[in-house]
Amino acid sequence: MNLKAGGQTRRRGAALEQAILDAAWEVLAEQGYPGFTYEAVAARAGTSRPVLYRRWPQHEDLLLATVRRFWSSQPIELPDTGNLRADAIGFLRNADVGRTRMLTLLSVQITDYFRETGMSLGELRDTIGPADQPPPFDTILARAVERGELAEPPRSPRVASLPFDLYRHEVFLSMKPVPEDVIEEIVDEVWLPLLGVG
Known part of the structure; x- marks a missing residue:
């Protein structure tokens, strides 16, 4: 020994x-x-x-x-409720529990690293994230198409990822968890109308 x-x-x-x-x-x-x-x-x-x-x-x-x-030790659970709205809101809730502290810490504590290297938080995420997994909202949308809730997924990756992008924006602005009503507003008042779901 x-x-x-x-x-x-x-x-x-x-x-x-x-x-x-x-x-x-x-x-x-x-x-x-x-x-x-x-x-x-x-x-x-x-x-x-x-x-x-x-x-x-x-x-x-x-x-x-x-x-x-x-980052990998705190995966965000991807819901599969059988409903597009519930899946989207559920994923953002799970992100709020699992990633808010890490996102705020990284944005504050490694600012000098971003400045020194020219790397952005998005590029860092792409570097450390799993390369073999589709973006979570791509999966949520694909399931909705399979169920017949959508005719087809949006062609723009920006539209597909919009809920998480808006959620992350809220985190960076407030440096704290995103309230439930804001999560629902992102999905109900921005994303679903953009997808033509009402």
């Missing part, structure tokens, strides 16, 4: 990587991008900088791995 001083089991492999990324997320949340250093993360994780460098040679590699882990 591999032991550290004091009889504690030495962390290796996936367990060590998880501990490092947990520590990295804590550093990012508390200190923001300026404080997100190899030194700070290694100290928080109880390991050494060379251990981090071997896994993530570049500072950006460590940041993206940290954000990717916590």
